[in-house]
């Protein structure tokens with residue numbers, strides 16, 4: 001899927017998905033750190049049929065693979081967020097909408113039936129964070145994700161070299177790169193003039209893309225702190241999920257402050273290069289949380305066996321970022337469905353071979369060395 005996405009997308013756009021901060025060490029380690037553990041199969045456990053379903057924050061999911069929030073999905077495929085969310089619904093799992101979706105959160109909700117969570121940041125204007133939460137509640141989002149590792153924007157050198165800004169501003173070199181990918185360009189020709197961060201645009205005072213780009217970095221607040229988690233906890237009565245937790249003490253603090261789940265994540269290596277690989281942070285967080293709330297993991301999930309290892313290390317479920325975007329860029333909704341199918345069938349096969357009949361068996365089965 002990655003190869004097809006690379007072939008189909010203009011290079012600056014492929015790099016925006018694929019790239020990470022600075023030397024991309026953390027991105028690489030997110031993937032390679034899964035090799036630090038090996039699976040010890042127990043073939044005589046009798047795992048002739050496997051149950052991959054799980055209950056998570058009130059949702060009954062068909063598998064433990066969720067789609068994580070990723071900005072600008074509508075740049076990779078026409079109405080990309082809707083296509084990816086429908087794929088998630090088809091496969092019985094949660095779709096997380098990014099703050100930075102091209103469509104508005106209301107447009108997604110109208111086009112999607114299935115479990116969905118909304119992702120927000122802490123803005124200098126706390127009222128704007130609350131406003132997004134209110135809009136998400138009104139539009140039927142069941143969970144709210146607060147991402148805590150994006151208070152400044154990471155130094156993504158591929159984007160800098162390509163002149164790729166967030167949200168995008170298209171200059172001559174971008175148009176040249178676009179023209180070289182005719183299938184993508186043709187499918188996106190009506191969408192391109194409207195690409196922006198849909199949730200930020202106020203109908204009463206429509207803002208140009210370049211105006212918005214100038215304002216974006218200044219909206220985020222690097223001074224955010226635990227008081228803001230308390231503020232959101234008071235404001236949002238449904239499940240509140242903290243994304244970007246790596247330190248065990250932060251996980252304990254999140255539990256203490258009434259957060260309903262944590263996502264062990266380093267933003268796919270896009271923020272602090274040199275941050276700990278997320279799967280390596282997982283055991284410490286799982287130990288600190290001690291089963292009081294679900295612990296989720298994202299970063300570097302590329303195989304069903306990675307999911308198996310994450311669950312064996314204490315994760316309740318995992319999220320995928322880039323893999324679903326590769327599927328989306330390759331083929332839209334069916335592409336995302338195919339990515340989910342590949343991962344889930346690999347997980348099922350690994351469970352059958354390792355001797356785990358369900359996800360609890362993975363968590364309790366002493367399968368790792």
Ligand SMILES: Cc1cc2nc3c(=O)[nH]c(=O)nc-3n(C[C@H](O)[C@H](O)[C@H](O)COP(=O)(O)O)c2cc1C
Nearest residue numbers: 017068069070071098147267268299300320321322
């Ligand atoms: C193109 C792209 C955009 C992203 N945008 C967001 C975002 O808007 N909000 C957020 O919380 N995380 C965002 N992320 C991070 C993902 O949610 C997730 O943490 C990361 O992609 C997981 O790593 P993986 O790509 O190896 O699966 C983005 C990731 C990518 C690749």
